[in-house]
Amino acid sequence: MSNSTKRTPPQAYCAKCGTIFRSISAVNSQCSTLIAGKRCKGWPRSAVSVGDWKECESCKAEGGLRVPCPDCSSGYHLARKRV
Numbered sequence: 001m002s003n004s005t006k007r008t009p010p011q012a013y014c015a016k017c018g019t020i021f022r023s024i025s026a027v028n029s030q031c032s033t034l035i036a037g038k039r040c041k042g043w044p045r046s047a048v049s050v051g052d053w054k055e056c057e058s059c060k061a062e063g064g065l066r067v068p069c070p071d072c073s074s075g076y077h078l079a080r081k082r083v
């Protein structure tokens with residue numbers, strides 16, 4: 001246990017629009033992101049392997065828990081290539 005305010009890494013992402021999902025359950029349904037008023041046609045993929053995510057350097061993976069981060073919303077950036 002630690003006192004770190006780091007978030008845990010996200011668990012899924014949409015390869016089409018790049019949305020990051022914090023819950024693996026996102027892979028069970030079509031991406032819910034709206035693009036220009038239309039629902040994204042992408043399908044979230046799981047990304048739960050070591051190396052799939054790298055910590056945001058701006059917020060050290062806090063992802064706005066203490067102060068909003070201009071670079072991320074989740075504290076992490078996708079490290080693997082979107083496929």
Ligand SMILES: [Zn+2]
Binds near residue numbers: 015016040041
């Ligand atoms: Zn999407």
Ligand SMILES: [Zn+2]
Binds near residue numbers: 060062064
């Ligand atoms: Zn950040």
